Amino acid sequence: MGKSLEEVNASVDTTQQTGFWRKLLSFMGPAYLVSVGYMDPGNWATDLAGGSQFGYKLLWVLLMSNLMALLLQSLSARLGVVRGKDLAQASRETYPRAINVPLYILAEIAIAACDLAEVLGMAIGLQLLFDIPLIWGVSITVLDTFLLLFLINQGMRKMEAFILVLVSIIGGAFVLEMFFAKPGLNEVASGLVPSIPNNEALYIAIGIIGATVMPHNLYLHSSLVQTRKFERSVAGIRRAIKFNFIDSAVALNLAFFVNAAILILAAATFYKNGMHHVAEIKDAHKFLAPLLGSKWAPILFAVALIAAGQSSTLTGTLAGQIVMEGYLNFRIQPWLRRMITRLLAVGPALFVIIYFGEEYTGKLLVFSQVVLSMQLGFAIIPLIHFVSSKTRMGDFVIGKWLKVSAWLVASTIVILNIKLVYEELSGWLASSSYPTVIWLTAVPVAVACLFLLLYITFQPLVVKALQHHPVGSHFQPVEYQPLAKPIYTRVAIALDFSEVDKHVINNALAIGNQAAEYVIIHIVETAGALVMGPDIKDYETSSDQLNLDRYAKDLRGKGYKVTVKLGYGNPKKCIPKIVKEFNAELLVMGSHGHQLMKDLILGTTIDSVRHSVKIPVLIV
Known part of the structure; x- marks a missing residue:
C-alpha cells in the first residue's frame, strides 16, 4: 500500500x-485546509x-457541532500521525473488499454532495x-480544475498559504457584516441554550451537523498531517x-466564528424583521443592503461566498x-480525478436549475448537507475503532474518557440520522401515489445501509471475542499413528x-x-480486471505483479x-484454471483470517x- 498523497507526503x-x-x-496548515470545508456554501x-x-x-x-468536529478531527490527525495511514487506507487494511466498496461509494457520495454545494455557491x-446566469456560473x-493542479505542483506550503488568504477574506468580510x-448580545447568549422547536x-x-462535521474531512485530515x-x-x-491538536483548535474555532456570524446575521436581519423564510442565498444578498443600510454588505457577502x-x-x-x-488502491491522474468529482456535482446542479428553476437551489444546498450528515456514521465509527485499538495504536491509543466522548458523538449523530430517515420514508410512503416504488428502491437501500452500519460497529468486537479459545479441562490427548510424509x-x-502469506509460503515449502x-498465484479482483482481463494497465495490477516478482526472486535466491502467475477477475474461477494449467499436485492457500460475518461474505x-x-x- 503506497503513501497517502504520495506527491506531497513528508514534504514539509x-x-x-x-x-x-x-x-x-x-x-500549522493541514487544519486550515480542513477548516474551509466547515465554512463552505x-x-x-x-x-x-x-x-x-x-x-x-x-x-x-x-x-x-464545532466541539464534535474538534474531537473527531483530532482523532483523525492522531490516526495519520501514529500509523502513517489515512482513514481510507486503514479501512482497506481492516475490512473485506465487500465492505470497503460500499464504504468507498458512500464516501464518494459525500464528496459529490459537498462539491455540489461548492458548485452552487460559486x-x-x-x-x-x-449578474452571470446561474447555469453559466455552474x-x-x-474550469477551476486547473487551479488545483497548479497549486499542488507549487508545493504544500503555497497551497496552504492560498487557502489561508481565502479564509482570511471570509473571516474579514463577516467581521464587517457583524459591525x-x-x-x-443577550439574544445571542440565549441561543446557546439547547432546544429543538419542531421537526x-x-x-x-x-443539516448543520452534516455541514459542520463533514465525513470527507476525516479522510482528508488523516492524510494531510502526513x-x-x-x-x-x-x-x-x-x-x-500536540501541535496538530493546536492547529485544529485554532482553525476550527475560526470556522465556528464564520458559521455563527452567518446564523447571527440571518437572525439579526431577517428573523428580527419577520422574514422567516430567507433560506436562499440570493434572497439574503438582496435584502442585506436595505436592512443594514450599507451597499457594502451584499458585496462583502458575495465575495466571501466565492472565496x-x-x-x-x-x-x-x-x-x-x-x-x-x-x-481501492487505484490511482488516476489528478486532473481526471478532479473532472470526475466536478462533473458528478455539476450534473445534479444543472438538472435542478433547468428542470425546477433557480429558486430551488437553496433547497438543494440544504439537502446536500443532510446527505453529508447521513454519511457521517460510516466514517466516524471506523475511525473510533482504529484509534481505540491498542494493537494498532500502541502507546498512543486514546484514553477511556476520550473514547466515551467519541462514542457519545457517534451515537448522537447516528440516532438523529436514523430518526430523520425513518420520518422521511414514512412521509414519502404516506404521500406518494406509488408507494410500491419506494418499497422497492428507497427502503432496501436504507436497510442495506443500516446493516452496513451494524457490521462496522460490531465487527471488531466479534473478532476480538473469537480470538481466544481456551482448551477445556476435560481435554484428553488422542493417540494416533503418524503417516509417511507425502512427496x-x-x-x-x-x-x-x-x-x-508468510504462513502459506512456509507451509508450502515445508x-x-x-x-x-512452485507457482505463486495472485488474482487481481478490480472491476477493470474483470472487464479487461490481461489488458488492464492500472496501478494495482502493476503493484501486484511487482509483489509476485519479489516473492519469486527471494525464493529463487534460496x-x-x-x-x-497473475490472474484477472473472479478468484473462484481463475485459481482452479491456473492450477490445472500448471498441472499442480497440491494447492496451498490462506484462510485470510475470515471470521463470522466475513466468512458469510467472502468465505x-x-x-x-x-x-x-x-x-x-x-488451507493455512
Whole structure:
C-alpha cells in the first residue's frame, strides 16, 4: 500500500525547527485546509435557513457541532500521525473488499454532495457580483480544475498559504457584516441554550451537523498531517499529536466564528424583521443592503461566498483522491480525478436549475448537507475503532474518557440520522401515489445501509471475542499413528498479499522440497480486471505483479524453482484454471483470517476452489 498523497507526503520538514513557536508554525496548515470545508456554501445555506426561521435558537447546534468536529478531527490527525495511514487506507487494511466498496461509494457520495454545494455557491456568488446566469456560473466552475493542479505542483506550503488568504477574506468580510448588523448580545447568549422547536428545526439542525462535521474531512485530515516530516520516536509522535491538536483548535474555532456570524446575521436581519423564510442565498444578498443600510454588505457577502466555494473545492478534490487510492488502491491522474468529482456535482446542479428553476437551489444546498450528515456514521465509527485499538495504536491509543466522548458523538449523530430517515420514508410512503416504488428502491437501500452500519460497529468486537479459545479441562490427548510424509513435486501457492502469506509460503515449502516446482498465484479482483482481463494497465495490477516478482526472486535466491502467475477477475474461477494449467499436485492457500460475518461474505471462495480442483488443498 503506497503513501497517502504520495506527491506531497513528508514534504514539509519540521525537524529543523527549534523552539515552541517555530515548531508549532511548521506543523500549522493541514487544519486550515480542513477548516474551509466547515465554512463552505452548504454551511451558508443551513445557517441562513436556521437563523431566518428560528432566530438564535439553533446557535447551540453550531457550538455542539464545532466541539464534535474538534474531537473527531483530532482523532483523525492522531490516526495519520501514529500509523502513517489515512482513514481510507486503514479501512482497506481492516475490512473485506465487500465492505470497503460500499464504504468507498458512500464516501464518494459525500464528496459529490459537498462539491455540489461548492458548485452552487460559486455560481451564485458569480451571479450576485457580475449578474452571470446561474447555469453559466455552474459551467464556469468546471474550469477551476486547473487551479488545483497548479497549486499542488507549487508545493504544500503555497497551497496552504492560498487557502489561508481565502479564509482570511471570509473571516474579514463577516467581521464587517457583524459591525453592520449590530446583534444583541443577550439574544445571542440565549441561543446557546439547547432546544429543538419542531421537526423542521430538527431537519435544519441535522443539516448543520452534516455541514459542520463533514465525513470527507476525516479522510482528508488523516492524510494531510502526513505532509509533515517529524521524528518517528515516542517523543516526536507525541509532539506531532500536540501541535496538530493546536492547529485544529485554532482553525476550527475560526470556522465556528464564520458559521455563527452567518446564523447571527440571518437572525439579526431577517428573523428580527419577520422574514422567516430567507433560506436562499440570493434572497439574503438582496435584502442585506436595505436592512443594514450599507451597499457594502451584499458585496462583502458575495465575495466571501466565492472565496468559500473556491477554497472548499480544492480540499474536496484532495479528499476524492485520498478515498479512491485508500479504499481501492487505484490511482488516476489528478486532473481526471478532479473532472470526475466536478462533473458528478455539476450534473445534479444543472438538472435542478433547468428542470425546477433557480429558486430551488437553496433547497438543494440544504439537502446536500443532510446527505453529508447521513454519511457521517460510516466514517466516524471506523475511525473510533482504529484509534481505540491498542494493537494498532500502541502507546498512543486514546484514553477511556476520550473514547466515551467519541462514542457519545457517534451515537448522537447516528440516532438523529436514523430518526430523520425513518420520518422521511414514512412521509414519502404516506404521500406518494406509488408507494410500491419506494418499497422497492428507497427502503432496501436504507436497510442495506443500516446493516452496513451494524457490521462496522460490531465487527471488531466479534473478532476480538473469537480470538481466544481456551482448551477445556476435560481435554484428553488422542493417540494416533503418524503417516509417511507425502512427496509433492508441483505445488501451487495462492497469495492475497496479507499477513497470512508468510504462513502459506512456509507451509508450502515445508511440504515440498528443493526439487519441487512452485507457482505463486495472485488474482487481481478490480472491476477493470474483470472487464479487461490481461489488458488492464492500472496501478494495482502493476503493484501486484511487482509483489509476485519479489516473492519469486527471494525464493529463487534460496534455491527453489518458482514461477509466478497473475490472474484477472473472479478468484473462484481463475485459481482452479491456473492450477490445472500448471498441472499442480497440491494447492496451498490462506484462510485470510475470515471470521463470522466475513466468512458469510467472502468465505465461499475457498469452498468453490476446493470443489473445482481434483488435488489436495491445504488451507493455512
